[in-house]
Amino acid sequence: MQKSLNRRNFIKLSAAGAAGGFLAGGSNVNAASANNLSAAASNDIIHRTLGKTGMKVPVVNLGVMRVDNPRIVTMALDGGMTLLDTAHGYQNGRNEEMLGKLLKDRPRDSFYLATKVNPRGDQMSVDDFIGQFDISMERLQLEYVDILYLHAQSSREGTLNENYLTALTRLREQGRTRFIGVTTHSNEPEVIRAAIESNEYDVVCPAYNFTMDNYREIKQAIAEAAEAGLGVIAMKTMAGAYWDQERMDPINTKAALKYVLQDENIHTSIPGVTAFHELEDNFDVNRDISMTPGEIKDLRLEEASMGGLYCFGCKECIDQCPHNLPVPDMMRSYMYAYGYKDLSLARETMDSLSICGDACETCGSCQVKCVKGFNVAEKIKNIDRLRHVPSDFLT
Ligand code: SF4
Ligand code: SF4
Numbered sequence: 001m002q003k004s005l006n007r008r009n010f011i012k013l014s015a016a017g018a019a020g021g022f023l024a025g026g027s028n029v030n031a032a033s034a035n036n037l038s039a040a041a042s043n044d045i046i047h048r049t050l051g052k053t054g055m056k057v058p059v060v061n062l063g064v065m066r067v068d069n070p071r072i073v074t075m076a077l078d079g080g081m082t083l084l085d086t087a088h089g090y091q092n093g094r095n096e097e098m099l100g101k102l103l104k105d106r107p108r109d110s111f112y113l114a115t116k117v118n119p120r121g122d123q124m125s126v127d128d129f130i131g132q133f134d135i136s137m138e139r140l141q142l143e144y145v146d147i148l149y150l151h152a153q154s155s156r157e158g159t160l161n162e163n164y165l166t167a168l169t170r171l172r173e174q175g176r177t178r179f180i181g182v183t184t185h186s187n188e189p190e191v192i193r194a195a196i197e198s199n200e201y202d203v204v205c206p207a208y209n210f211t212m213d214n215y216r217e218i219k220q221a222i223a224e225a226a227e228a229g230l231g232v233i234a235m236k237t238m239a240g241a242y243w244d245q246e247r248m249d250p251i252n253t254k255a256a257l258k259y260v261l262q263d264e265n266i267h268t269s270i271p272g273v274t275a276f277h278e279l280e281d282n283f284d285v286n287r288d289i290s291m292t293p294g295e296i297k298d299l300r301l302e303e304a305s306m307g308g309l310y311c312f313g314c315k316e317c318i319d320q321c322p323h324n325l326p327v328p329d330m331m332r333s334y335m336y337a338y339g340y341k342d343l344s345l346a347r348e349t350m351d352s353l354s355i356c357g358d359a360c361e362t363c364g365s366c367q368v369k370c371v372k373g374f375n376v377a378e379k380i381k382n383i384d385r386l387r388h389v390p391s392d393f394l395t
Contacts, residue, residue: 057112065095069274077110083233096115133171165198181195185313188221209239234269234270237256237269242309245309255296311335333349333353333386350383351387
C-alpha cells in the first residue's frame with residue numbers, strides 16, 4: 001500500500017535530502033527513488049486539469065521566485081508538486097540558473113516548468129523578446145518550457161501587443177514552449193478578458209486573494225476564462241503574509257490559500273515558499289482544501305479588503321501623485337520587504353522602477369488617497385531607504 005507524505009515522512013525526507021549531499025551543493029537525486037517518492041507522495045494530492053493544456057496538476061505547486069535553497073525545490077518535486085514557476089528576472093537570473101542545475105538530472109517528463117518575459121512597457125521588439133527567452137533557456141538548460149508568460153500586464157492593450165503575441169506564438173510553433181500565458185497583478189479582469197479575446201493564450205495567471213476589493217470581479221473574469229478553455233493559475237494567494245508592518249500579526253496563509261481554491265475555476269496555485277515549514281503547509285492544503293469555521297474567521301473577511309500589506313494594484317492613485325511616482329509598484333516592493341521580509345526582492349523591484357532622486361522629499365503633504373487607506377507617503381519613505389543600501393548587504 002502506498003504511503004502518503006505525512007508530516008513525519010516529510011521531515012524524514014527533508015533530513016534525508018540534507019544527509020544525501022544537498023547541503024554540500026549537490027543536486028543529484030536518484031531518479032528511481034524520486035519517482036517512487038513522487039508516486040507515493042502524490043497519491044492523495046488533489047489534482048485539477050489546467051484547461052485546454054490538459055496538464056493535470058496538483059492544486060498547489062511551487063512559486064520558486066524567492067527560493068534560494070534548492071532543497072526546497074527538490075522536496076516539492078519529490079513530494080508530488082509538478083509545476084515550477086520562475087521568471088527571467090527573478091533573483092537577477094540566479095533563480096533560473098538554480099533550476100537549470102537542479103533539473104538537468106531529472107526526467108523531463110517528471111515536471112512542468114513555467115517562466116516569464118517581462119517587457120516592462122510596450123516597446124520591446126519581437127527579436128528582443130525572443131532574445132530574453134533564449135537567455136532563460138540557457139540558464140534553465142532545457143529544450144523547451146511548458147508555459148511561457150508575458151509577465152505583469154495591466155491592460156488589454158499590453159496583453160494584445162502585436163510584438164509580444166508574435167514572439168509568444170512563434171516560440172510555441174517552434175515547440176520551445178508548449179503553451180503561452182499572461183500574468184497580471186493589476187487590472188486583472190481586463191487582462192484576463194483580453195487573453196480570452198486573443199484566441200491565442202492558453203493560460204492566465206492573475207493575482208487573486210481574499211483581501212482584494214475586486215475579488216468578485218476577478219472571480220467572474222476567471223470563470224469566463226475557464227469557460228473558454230484557458231488554464232487558470234492563481235498567484236499572490238497569501239496576500240502579503242502579514243496584517244501589519246511589524247510582522248506581529250501573521251495572516252493564516254493556509255486559510256488564504258484554501259479560500260482561493262474553493263473556486264474550482266482556479267486550476268492550480270503557485271505560492272512562493274522560502275522555508276520547509278511553508279512547503280509543508282502547502283502540502284497539507286494539497287491534500288485538504290476544506291475550510292474550518294476557525295480558518296474562515298481568521299481571514300477577517302469583513303475587514304480584509306481594508307487591512308494588511310497587500311496593494312490591490314488598482315492604480316486609483318496613479319494620477320493623484322503630481323510626481324507620477326509608480327505608487328502601486330512601490331507598494332508591492334513594500335509588501336516584499338515588510339510582509340515577505342525579502343529585502344533583495346524589494347530592492348530589485350525598486351531598482352526596476354528607475355526612480356530619480358529621493359521620492360516624496362519635496363512634497364509638503366501627500367496628495368494620494370489610497371482606496372485601501374494606506375499612508376502612501378509613509379510607506380514610500382520606509383521603502384525608499386532601501387535604494388540607498390548597497391545590494392551586497394541585502395543578499
Ligand atoms: S508625498 Fe505623495 S504626492 Fe508627494 S511624491 Fe510622494 S506619493 Fe506623490
Ligand atoms: S496604493 Fe492604494 S490606491 Fe494605489 S494601487 Fe495600491 S491599493 Fe490602489
